[in-house]
Amino acid sequence: MRKLRARLLTKRLVVLAPVLAVGVASVVLLVQESHAQRLPAAPFTAAQADAGRAIYATSCSACHGADLGGGFESPQLAGSNFMRQWGDRTIGDLIGFVQSTMPPGNRSGLGEEAYLNVVAFILSRNGATAGNRALTLSAGVTIGAIASGQLPVAFQQGPGTQAAAAQSSAASGNGQARAGKGRGAAVPARNPAGEITVVGEVKDYVPVTDAMLRNPDPADWLMIRHDYHASNYSPLNQITRDNVRDLQLQWVWSMANTEGGTNEPAPIVHNGILYLNNPGNILQAINARTGDLIWENHVGGVPGSNSMRGLAIYGDKVFLTTSEAHLIAVDARAGKKLWETVIGDRSKGDFRTSSGPILVKGKLIQGLGGCERYRDEKCFISAYNPDTGALLWKFETIARQGQPGGDTWGTLPNLFRAGGEAWITGSYDPELNLTYWESRKLNRGCASAANRAPARLCIRVRP
Numbered sequence: 001m002r003k004l005r006a007r008l009l010t011k012r013l014v015v016l017a018p019v020l021a022v023g024v025a026s027v028v029l030l031v032q033e034s035h036a037q038r039l040p041a042a043p044f045t046a047a048q049a050d051a052g053r054a055i056y057a058t059s060c061s062a063c064h065g066a067d068l069g070g071g072f073e074s075p076q077l078a079g080s081n082f083m084r085q086w087g088d089r090t091i092g093d094l095i096g097f098v099q100s101t102m103p104p105g106n107r108s109g110l111g112e113e114a115y116l117n118v119v120a121f122i123l124s125r126n127g128a129t130a131g132n133r134a135l136t137l138s139a140g141v142t143i144g145a146i147a148s149g150q151l152p153v154a155f156q157q158g159p160g161t162q163a164a165a166a167q168s169s170a171a172s173g174n175g176q177a178r179a180g181k182g183r184g185a186a187v188p189a190r191n192p193a194g195e196i197t198v199v200g201e202v203k204d205y206v207p208v209t210d211a212m213l214r215n216p217d218p219a220d221w222l223m224i225r226h227d228y229h230a231s232n233y234s235p236l237n238q239i240t241r242d243n244v245r246d247l248q249l250q251w252v253w254s255m256a257n258t259e260g261g262t263n264e265p266a267p268i269v270h271n272g273i274l275y276l277n278n279p280g281n282i283l284q285a286i287n288a289r290t291g292d293l294i295w296e297n298h299v300g301g302v303p304g305s306n307s308m309r310g311l312a313i314y315g316d317k318v319f320l321t322t323s324e325a326h327l328i329a330v331d332a333r334a335g336k337k338l339w340e341t342v343i344g345d346r347s348k349g350d351f352r353t354s355s356g357p358i359l360v361k362g363k364l365i366q367g368l369g370g371c372e373r374y375r376d377e378k379c380f381i382s383a384y385n386p387d388t389g390a391l392l393w394k395f396e397t398i399a400r401q402g403q404p405g406g407d408t409w410g411t412l413p414n415l416f417r418a419g420g421e422a423w424i425t426g427s428y429d430p431e432l433n434l435t436y437w438e439s440r441k442l443n444r445g446c447a448s449a450a451n452r453a454p455a456r457l458c459i460r461v462r463p
Contacts, residue, residue, distance in 0.1 A: 040145070041132070041146070042120075042123055042130065042146040043136075045132065045133070045135070048116060048117045049121045052114075059103050068125050075372070078126050078151065079126070085373065086143050087142075089143060090142055091142075092137065094119055098119060119135065125151060126149050126150070196296070201334050218236050219236065219269075220270050222270060223310070224268075228427060228428040230427040264354075268311050268313055273287065274287075277320055281300060283297050283311075301324065310356035314364075319356065321366065325350075345377050350370060351369065353369050355423060355425045356425060358435070363386070367421070371397075378420065379397045379419070379421050379422065381394065400414045420440065
């Protein structure tokens with residue numbers, strides 16, 4: 001009877017949910033309309049916005065999407081992320097940037113009137129209201145003063161618009177990184193602080209030292225790719241070509257099945273304990289001999305996110321990163337979260353990552369991704385205190401004007417120099433005291449086929 005009652009209650013909740021959703025949508029719509037009414041008319045005409053719609057469809061939508069939601073390395077042009085990037089800049093700045101960089105392969109090739117019309121269309125899709133003044137190159141109005149980032153009702157109902165996609169893009173917090181899910185896929189809300197779901201303790205734990213990392217026990221695998229030189233090779237010699245046929249299955253472990261998550265783990269092993277990062281940032285300690293689970297911690301992060309490619313271990317802590325670039329330390333003995341550090345300044349947008357850190361001379365060195373968007377803070381490699389999570393240093397992978405290598409970008413302003421993600425864990429040469437990282441391609445514009453080829457660099461940073 002209790003089970004039957006529970007089912008009936010569940011059905012009632014399911015029925016009520018759409019009713020509540022309609023109410024919430026109505027409130028959001030009223031807020032949007034109220035905010036739009038408070039904004040002054042923008043310095044462009046309705047005719048310019050209409051003409052810009054057609055130009056955008058033929059020259060811009062292939063990269064930035066019909067709903068202006070962005071895709072691949074092409075930035076979002078409508079919604080919260082766009083407003084974070086451009087809200088405090090002028091319309092003239094936006095016109096100048098679009099004209100000097102777009103479209104790829106034909107920069108400045110559309111003609112002055114076309115660029116003005118495209119910008120008028122972009123502003124209108126961000127809640128700006130057309131006025132009586134035509135848009136000009138010298139428009140000095142701040143974008144945040146005339147645009148809200150919310151899609152106007154007129155565009156939701158107008159012909160030829162992608163109403164449902166654009167409304168979702170503008171109203172659902174689409175400024176979050178898409179974490180590789182492709183155009184239009186919004187990222188779910190982040191889980192709160194970690195939760196230990198299986199309680200246990202690693203017995204007779206031995207803290208990991210710098211000496212162990214330099215000369216690991218043959219039975220240990222203390223970092224991604226085994227050692228500082230990233231050899232991906234184990235020195236164990238019990239298994240040979242003569243006895244390999246005699247190997248037998250000892251145990252099988254079913255990893256966490258989180259909806260929407262993907263899996264590319266790189267577990268580590270210390271003193272017979274296997275530490276495994278599952279999709280959704282579920283960290284487990286497993287007896288490598290028996291396959292028995294010792295402890296488990298849902299450390300927090302975006303539900304359904306990728307499993308990171310590597311972990312690090314040092315002292316009495318295991319270190320991991322989450323897909324939205326949070327660096328976390330967990331007690332190696334019992335799985336308790338000890339500290340959490342947000343990588344980078346999030347006031348102007350988000351970062352992400354897909355690999356863990358490497359521990360070098362008492363420093364956690366971590367790469368970064370999600371740097372294809374135009375922002376003042378560039379992609380960087382950074383080092384952190386393993387005891388506290390405090391930032392020790394960072395090295396930007398994008399050269400600014402006046403810095404060594406800055407001239408290779410020509411006259412492009414610093415704001416529009418992007419890319420350079422070091423998203424794969426680096427290696428280290430103890431003799432030269434250098435750590436080596438490979439960076440992803442540099443980004444100057446739309447991710448067309450011609451512009452998507454990687455331009456990789458090897459970056460060497462002294463710890």
